[in-house]
Amino acid sequence: MKNIKLDATDRKILELLQKNSNITNAQLAKEIGLSPAPTLERVNKLENAGVIKSYHAVIDPASVGLGVSTFVMVSLKGHNKDNINKFNKAIHDIEEIVECHHITGAGDFVLKIVCSDIAAYQQLMLDKVSNIDVVDGLQSMVILSTFKDSKVLPLPNN
Structure with missing residues (x-):
């Protein structure tokens, strides 16, 4: 765009x-x-023009029973276009993955995942995420608390 x-x-x-x-x-x-x-x-x-993409209600996760949020660093078995496409296709319909970012650095992607509890998170990781054939490694970071979660973008002056 x-x-x-x-x-x-x-x-x-x-x-x-x-x-x-x-x-x-x-x-x-x-x-x-x-x-x-x-x-x-x-x-x-x-x-x-695509500047405004959509409108959403911001929901408090805990109030709807989503008590565990995590960031997961994902490394692929080879950082190539085919593996990236396979990974994106595999995670597309996993509802618990609410964000996926292609990154630089130690990993290839960072995911934000929300689940009801640790048991549900563990089940998701064992049954779905770790079974994606192009995934080489996962590093989980449980979010203990959030001090800022702004959806407001700072708009630059042109």
Whole structure:
């Protein structure tokens, strides 16, 4: 995706929507100082350009019974395009894997995994993740507590 040129109004819209995607168009218009019609046009332009990818509710994992979160460093048996594609295909439908990042450094990927408890996590790792044939090594890091988990991106001034 190409870098989209954002003006101050676009950045303000994005800042407000990142903090509260449930804001009404009328309230958003009031906050940025435009009438509702041009505000909606700007939001639609940002959506159509792919700047705004989607809207989500942020759910507290513990409140829905997801008591264990981990990061898992994954090393593949050879860092080549075929193994990367096989790995991505294998993890795509594992719901407990909520993030997958291709990285540099000691591993090839880092996963964020959420499970109900340690037993469920162990079962997931034994039955699914460690059985992916291109996986060479796994290093798990259990998240003890989270001090910052922001979904708000810092928007640069163009």
